[in-house]
Amino acid sequence: MRLCLSAAVIGGKISSMISKLAGGRGSSLPGVVARRIYPHTLRRLSAQGNRGIIMVTGTNGKTTTNNMIAGILQAGGHRVIYNQEGANLITGVTACFIRFSTLTGRVNFDYASLEVDEASFPKVVKEVRPEIVVVTNFFRDQLDRYGELDKTVQVVKQALKELKDVTLVLNADDPLVAQLGQATGHNAVYYGLAKQEGMERTVAQTRESRFCPRCGEELQYNYYHYSQLGDYSCTRCGFKRPRPDVEGTGVSTTIDGLRARVCCAGDCYTIAVQTAGFYNLYNALAAFAVGRLLNIELATIQSGLERYKPAIGRMERFRYRGKPVFLNLVKNPTGYNEGLATLLSLPGSKDVFLALNDNAADGRDISWLWDVDFEILTRHLEDLQSFTCSGTRAEEMALRLKYAGVPTGKITVIPSLENAITAALQGEARTAYLFATYTALWPSQNILCRLAEKEEHHAVGMPSVS
Known part of the structure; x- marks a missing residue:
């Protein structure tokens, strides 16, 4: 034995x-x-x-x-x-x-x-x-x-x-x-x-x-x-x-x-x-x-x-040329709604990145996206400079924002995660806020680690499913 x-x-x-x-x-x-x-x-x-x-x-x-x-x-x-x-x-x-x-x-x-x-x-x-x-x-x-x-x-x-x-x-x-x-x-x-x-x-x-x-x-x-x-x-x-x-x-x-x-x-x-x-x-x-x-x-x-250190995607913080950057895992309507509430609570202008994948770990069914209250964003458009949609279902993410009332002129679809994140980081807003589903999270974090500086409270790792 x-x-x-x-x-x-x-x-x-x-x-x-x-x-x-x-x-x-x-x-x-x-x-x-x-x-x-x-x-x-x-x-x-x-x-x-x-x-x-x-x-x-x-x-x-x-x-x-x-x-x-x-x-x-x-x-x-x-x-x-x-x-x-x-x-x-x-x-x-x-x-x-x-x-x-x-x-x-x-x-x-x-x-x-x-x-x-x-x-x-x-x-x-x-x-x-x-x-x-x-x-x-x-x-x-x-x-x-x-x-x-x-x-x-x-x-x-x-x-x-x-x-x-x-x-x-x-x-x-x-x-x-x-x-x-x-x-x-x-x-x-x-x-x-x-x-x-x-x-x-x-x-x-x-x-x-x-x-x-x-x-x-x-x-x-x-x-x-x-x-x-x-x-x-x-x-x-x-x-x-x-x-x-x-x-x-x-x-x-x-x-x-x-x-x-x-x-x-x-x-x-x-x-x-x-x-x-x-x-x-x-x-x-x-x-x-x-x-x-x-x-x-x-x-x-x-x-x-x-002394708690956030796990990857749990409001993980970076700095890009002095700009605060947040990375937030989203996986269901309630979590996404709370992420939006946190986004809107931050002071100043924001550039928003939204990565939506539909791999097995994310869930093939993305209909839950329509239960997220993206409509709340339309009340704060003066502070929301841009929305960059990426991932395997980037177009569906952009469509959801359009139906929520976000002006199409503020929405960009960039399937490549690296190009999309770079665009969000280089925006003119005071803060960059990144949402990512499970299988988009690791690649997004790796890209951020190359392009931006990790803040003092280093995140611990997280697998594709948690």
Whole structure:
């Protein structure tokens, strides 16, 4: 048995080297190879931890939340294994442990913090038993991969029900997530955002869940933060937003990041993260909740969050001849809407680059693009200098902007990513903002690294699917 594990690890490490020599990332292939050699590789490696396993699943924010949690744990002096590149299928999770393993299959770690794809979650928890599971949110995402949203929620719910001795960290503001506490019977810690006075949400959101997940009655909202996230209640069965154990308030945003007050157990603290985007505060609150659950000191949690380094495409920052440049991954309507909100919140004029691919990792079906509120852009055209569309479906992206009301004189179609990015960078606006789907993200980041300067907070890697 030990020889089988050793052979699997060695095979995985060799495949990783070959992948990197061929220009790949080696983030999933080692897991594929190892599991074929010895199917119990993940089970055996993950069982060697000293303290426990934390898993993060959900639609948006998995990579950011998981990396924030790992940063907090590392700031506390713990040895941490985590799939920082976001390879979150069962093969990627296996590859993560192989990376930290000796050739004989020994792994020395205190915690493993693992981002896990929603559809892969049931498979992973059959081999890796978590003590804590974080669920970020549920939104429609690549219907050709995941199916309808209700199916995704049910898959995660059923897998959670089969777990024992687990604590859930749940987004109180998402009714699809908050229901999991009572539905599974597990102990749950909730995090959320209080009503933010003076922070108007400019993007008209698609509400993923209008109805009560328990009885089907239409939910009533006191306020929304975005999409279905907010303060909700059901007048028929009494289901409502749980009172958060960790709650953010007093949010302020700048071009450099976010700052907020976080209240927990009657005390309030200040946290800061070096990444823009209102939605990223939810990720920070989830990580904060995990830190408190593990009895990590407040100062350590604050330090871990402040040192967070964005993954590629998670509001990654560059400078081009002194001009701020942002790179943002987009993959579904809710994420795109929040990206647009962040774009419009930045001061001054902007040149916008939009890359749309329809490869397997992106999702072949691009109809979700019509659920994105590009119409909001027409209210701010004086600050939006140009729109450069690129990728395999560049023409469809341009057509969507035209139907949204963006003047055709501001829209340019340039299929070549490099030429399109160069055009966006050389625009006359104060800031360049780049949107890219999965398979356009790596090439776009590589081009930016050649043409522009990476800012101080270097991004960690990310594979084509996360």
